[in-house]
Amino acid sequence: MPFRALLYHCREALRGIARNGFMSLASVTTVAISLLVLTLFLLLGANLANVFTWVEEQVQIRAFLADDLTEARRELLMREIGRQEGVRSVTFIHKDQALQELADRLGTDAEILQGVDSINPLPHTLAIEVEPEHAERVAEMVAGMEGVDQVSEKGEMVRRLVAVTRVLRWGGVALMALLAVATVLVISNTIRLTVYARRQEIAIMKLVGATDSFIRAPFFIEGMLLGLAGSLLSVGGAWWAYGYAMTLAADSVPFLPMLPRDQLFADLLPALVAGGALLGVLGTNLSIKRFLRV
Amino acid sequence: MMPLLAIDSSAGRPGSPGGRGVAPMIEMYDVSVVFPNGARGLHKVNLRIAKGEFVFLVGPSGAGKSTFIRLIYREILPTSGQVYVLGRNLARLRRREVPYLRREVGVVFQDFKLLNDRTVYDNVAFALQVTGASPREVRKRVPAVLEMVGLAHKATCYPDELAGGEQQRVSVARAIANNPRIVLADEPTGNLDPDTARGIVELLLDINRLGATVVVATHALDIVSSHRQRVVELRDGRVVRDVERGLYRRAL
C-alpha cells in the first residue's frame, strides 16, 4: 500500500472514531475490561505456576523411625529407600535436631517447649526428597518398611494444588473466550455504525471504482485502533492491580514467592497489545462481512 | 497538457457486431432482467452502441431505462443474455475487476449524489483519491474538469451553496474525473428547469465530442428532438424504437 493511501486510511479511521465518539469509548472500555480480566487471569496463572514449582521443591516425605532402631538397620533402610525411583535424597534428622528445628519454627512461641528438651518426645526422622509423581508410591512403600513407625507425606497438598490450578485454568479459558466474543461483538457494532454513517461515501466510492480493499481499509484501521487503545488501558490497569496485589501479599503471605512485575509485564505486553489489535480486526471483519457488501 | 478526455485510438474490431465499423462500447444480446420480486426490468434487449456515439434513452416511467443504465456499470447483472462493455462480458467479470471497469464508466444521477460535507473541489477530488491517484494528478485534474463544466470559480463552495444545475455540473465533473470512456446519465435533468436542463445536455454533448461514448436516459423529449442524436425508446422492457440521428417525436 502506498504511503499516501495509508495516510488517507488513517485519517478516515480517526474521523470514524471521532464521529461516533460514544460508541468508540464504549468499545475501548469493553476491550479494556475484557483484556484486563484476561490479563489478571494470566498473572494469576503465572504466579500459581511459580508457587507450584516452589511447593514442588518442598515435596518431602517424612518417615518417623522406631526408637529402638539400630544405626546399622537405619543405614540399610536409607539405602533401600534411596534406590527407589524418583527419590532424590534421603537425610537423617536426629530427634534433637528435629526439636531444634521445631523450636526455630515456633520462634517466640518456643517457650512452650521448655522442659521438654530433657525428655524430647520427637522421633528420629528420615527426610525423603522425592519427585511429586512418585511421592505417593514411595510414601506407601516406606510406611510398610520395618522400623518405620509413621509416614507423613506433603505430596497431597501438591496434588490438590494441581487440581485447583486445573479448575482455575479451564474456568479462566472459558471466561476469556466469552469476553473475547463480547469484545469482538462490541467492536463490530461500533464499526457498523461508522459504516452506516459513511454509507453515502461508500456508495460513491463503489460507483467511481474504488477497490473493495481500499473501501475496507479505514474500517480495519479503526477497529485495530479501538483494540489497541483498549489493550493499552488494560495493561495499565493490570500493572496497577499487580502492584497492589504484591503489597497485599507481602503483608499477609510473605513466604509465597511472587514473580517480579517488570519482567512479567515485559513478557506479557507484546501479546496483549497484539491480542487487542486482533480482537479489533476480528470485530471489523464481522461487521464488514455483514454490512459492507462491496 | 493531458487531454481532458483521452480519445481512445485502439482500432475497432473489423467485422465486429458494432455495425458501424467502429468498436462497440456497449453490446447487449437477448438481455432480460427479472427482479427478485418478479418485476420485469428488461426483456430480450439487443442493442449495440459504438465508440463515440451519443444515445438518448427514452420511454415512459417503468420502461426499463434505469435498469439498462445499471447493467452497463454492473450494478446489476442480467437474468439472461449477455452484456459486453468495452468488449468484456460483464457476467464473466470477476468481483475484483469491477472497480476497474467502473473507472472507465462515469455515472451521473438525477439526485447528484454529492457529499454535502465536502467542497466542490473535494467532491471531484474524492473520485480520484479513492482510485489511488497521486496528489499531483489530483491537483492537475480537478481544476481542469471544473473548468470544463464551468465551475472553476465555485471550487471552494459546498454543494448546498449551489443551484441545482451547478450541483449537477459538479456531479458531471466527478463522473469524468477519471477520464472514462463511457459516461452514463440517468435522468440528469429530472430536477432541473428546462433552460438549466439544456445546459447539462450541452455539457454531455461536449464530453461526447471529446471522445466519450455517452448514454442519457431522459424524459425531456423536447431536448431530445432538438439534438438529432440516436434515440432508443424502451417500453415495458423492450426496445420499441431505435432511431438513428432522428427527429424524435412522441409515438403516441
Ligand SMILES: Nc1ncnc2c1ncn2[C@@H]1O[C@H](COP(=O)(O)OP(=O)(O)OP(=O)(O)O)[C@@H](O)[C@H]1O
Ligand atoms: N430494484 C427493483 N426491484 C424490483 N423491481 C424493480 C427494481 N428496479 C426496477 N424495477 C422494476 O423494473 C421496471 C423497470 O424499472 P426502471 O427503473 O428501469 O424504469 P425507468 O424506465 O427507469 O423508469 P423511470 O422513468 O420512472 O425512472 C419497473 O417495472 C420497475 O418497477
Ligand SMILES: [Mg+2]
Ligand atoms: Mg429510472
